[in-house]
Amino acid sequence: MSMPPLDLNQARKAVDTIRLLAADMVEKASSGHPGTPMEAAPAAYLLYTRHMRHNPANPDWAGRDRFILSCGHASALLYSMLHLTGYDLSLEDLKNFRQLGSPTAGHPEFGHAPGIETTTGPLGQGVSVGVGMAMGLRFLRKRVSDRLFDSTIFALCSDGDLMEGVASETASLAGHLRLGNLVYIYLDNRITIEGDTSLAFTEEVATRYLSYGWQVQHVEGENLQDLDRAIARARHSPRPSLIIARSHIGFGAPNKQDTAAAHGAPLGAEELAAAKRFFGRDPEQSFVIPEDVAAHMREAVARGKALEKEWQQAFEAELKQNEALKSWQQAANGELPAGWDDLPTFAAGEKLATRQASGKVLNALAEKLPFLLGGSADLGPSNNTVIKEEGSFTACTVGRNIHFGVREHAMGSIMNGLAHIPGLIPFGGTFLIFADYMRPPMRLAAMMQRQCI
Structure with a gap:
């Protein structure tokens, strides 16, 4: 997928809109996690507008790339991205963040809103589920169609994700299997709820992942150009990739940035107003999406439709001669072949473990x-x-x-x-x-x- 040059002014305005939209959601709900969405907005912006193949009009398109928010507590970021890029998630849904019956739950719930690829919240699970997705897509690519299933799994993960044991287990296997369709961005903000990560987490993460067999890159989380190039390099690596982004929790909140206070509670009216002033926005207004930002982000809709149309044409052409693809289509539709339930029977009392x-x-x-x-x-x-x-x-x-x-x-x-x-x-x-x-x-x-x- 070819990309135009990165327009930094346009990108920064969109990124700041994403940050403040997420912070407004948490503030209105009087509950949630504003800090991680504010630090992760640059990465999310680049993925959804420049690197991911996705179609907001059809979130279940089989040929899409997948995005996993492994640090599920940052759900306000995901909902902001889904709304801005044209998924069926309204601004009113964002205003009802964390409310009973709302699709915008405190942590992403699979099936509750379009564009949520898996349920996350228990740290470590998202990055681990992503390994399974990458394995599944490699299976289809090699046994069904190399062209149709050449998709990438992207994820955002936190210090907490990488501390969990299951993340180590799956990262080890992913490196062993050389899952080159796996790209993870690690938000290295060095903050946990109890304080600095140095209280309990001083290992060299890059060395650990290198030992697993991953490609590892270091970037500054606010440097859009470097992060953009790192994602592009990762997509072409034959190994799974970890991009370590030195990020700043609560970026733009003048008194709470880089502190645990930005993690699990609203910024508060005064701090949020100060953050809006920092980004050159009106501190008296909430849930503001500038018209030029809205238009720019919604370009994902037309781009996604074009990508799926091209994929669908390739699918229909290949379906005429690819028996494995025909079998996959049947399975994907939930159909089982005739005679699938012709199974062995065992007599009562038969001595068989x-x-x-x-x-x-x-x-x-x-x-x-x-x-x-x-x-x-x-x-x-x-x-x-x-x-x-x-x-x-x-x-x-x-x-x-x-x-x-x-x-x-x-x-x-x-x-x-x-x-x-x-x-x-x-x-x-x-x-x-x-x-x-x-x-x-x-x-x-x-x-x-x-x-x-």
């Missing part, structure tokens, strides 16, 4: 369902979760047997990501006692009604 029976049924299903894939947390031979006559999912191959390693928590989150990719049916197995490690993603799968086995 349940895991052996499970393995027989799993393999019978795998013969009929080409988009059933999964594995175990290093227990495949023990709990019979290996698909016979199928290869492994590796950095070089896309067999249907996934080796999660001894990473139960990661397995659950990755399954959720796989289940977000149309047509795929993921499965995962472990022993019951180890399933305790998987409770957070299992809960999220139930909340999102994802098709995980």
